[in-house]
Amino acid sequence: MKFTKQLIVAILFITSFISCEKNEDDLNISLNEETISAKWIVEGSSDYESFEYNESGNYIIVKNTTVKSTKSQIVLFGTYQIIDNKTIVLSDFGTMSISNIEENLIGFLINLDSNPANEITVNAVKQDEIANSTKTKLLCRTWELVSFGETDIGDFIILFSDAGTYFVEGGSESGEGTLGTWKWCNPEETKLAFTVDNFLDCDGLEIIEEIQLTSDSFTGIDMENGEPEVMVMKPVSSVKLTRVTKPEIDKGILGRMY
Known part of the structure; x- marks a missing residue:
């Protein structure tokens, strides 16, 4: 009887572990060019102001500078590739690991090509869009x-x-x-x-x-x-x-x- 109880507990633990692992790997929305295509405004204090993607496979990243002038604003422009349902590689910039994406919210980690050991956490909201036509x-x-x-x-x-x-x-x-x-x-x-x-x-x-x-x-x-x-x-x-x-x-x- 004692062995049976231990076996049941072990099975429940393994099932729970697998379920949690699966949930961590899943996103609320399937990641593709259509779902990522938007301008995402970064929340809170960050080196970055916004990340924007389009369905042509290009990105625009606006980076904040210490100079308080839009004329000194740094903009990065390039291509991106979706590797799997959580990972996007941005050419000559770095890798995004998405932890959450919803209709109007996104959360991700950035590993820069210039410093891959340093992870940057970003949370952003989708900017309002022009009426679809x-x-x-x-x-x-x-x-x-x-x-x-x-x-x-x-x-x-x-x-x-x-x-x-x-x-x-x-x-x-x-x-x-x-x-x-x-x-x-x-x-x-x-x-x-x-x-x-x-x-x-x-x-x-x-x-x-x-x-x-x-x-x-x-x-x-x-x-x-x-x-x-x-x-x-x-x-x-x-x-x-x-x-x-x-x-x-x-x-x-x-x-x-x-």
């Missing part, structure tokens, strides 16, 4: 600029997200980029405004009009310095990483990139 879904991805009026362009990458982020990279060997915000200006979603100073003006010059979107193309008219320029883009993924110090820029979607 067919055109918003088509716009919000990573694009490659194909042409911009008569300008002799280099390699430009332009990213829009449904968190209201826009990011431009390219055109200079220094790797400088532009980080800002955008919004639709009309119900038809054929005109948008963008800015780097948090003032979105649909009647200003920082706008793109007559936007036409498909699953594989973007066409619009950029009012760069008051002069209309037809811009054409195509979707891309797996864009390289760069380290960006947010610069002073001129007007227009390309800023001072050329």
